Amino acid sequence: MAKQKKIPMRMCLGCQEMKPKKELIRVVRTPEGEVLIDKTGKKAGRGAYICPSLSCFEKAKKGKKFEKALNHPVSPEIIEKLQQELTESEQS
Template sequence: MLLQKVKKVPQRKCIVCQERDSKKGLIRIVKNKEGEISLDPTGKANGRGAYICKSSECLKKAIKTKALNRAFKIEVSDEVYENLLTQLEAYEQ
């Protein structure tokens, strides 16, 4: 009898609503060494990452509560938040 090894699915937590989901169920926002913040749909870009749900509502809440400021320990400009929102809406299509 062969025992099949069960693969562990990496879990991550949304920094906005605190819901846990698989790594693929959430979208990663990354801050690279230059301090640039962008959406990382691959989940493999270099830099500090923070995960949020794949919905623009969650990102809008992150903007309101300044969740990315806390996650990256820097001041994130409104321009960056708007850019992320545009990227996420394009990604949702």
């Protein structure tokens, strides 16, 4: 019998729902202290996940959940870049 492969689940910062890791966008704080959007999901550092929807992004931004999850202040440029990326993905 073939064994079922386990699907890694992560919680969205905005809606607090557990979803498969591949469906979420990862924001990572590297060991050097910079905060980046991790498209590969493989970068070293502390990660936080968010659904690719603007509603979840707004909830996470309003509650300063990025800063809490990453234990580091997140610059407005990174927040703006993530918002722009989500807007583009929702339009297409």
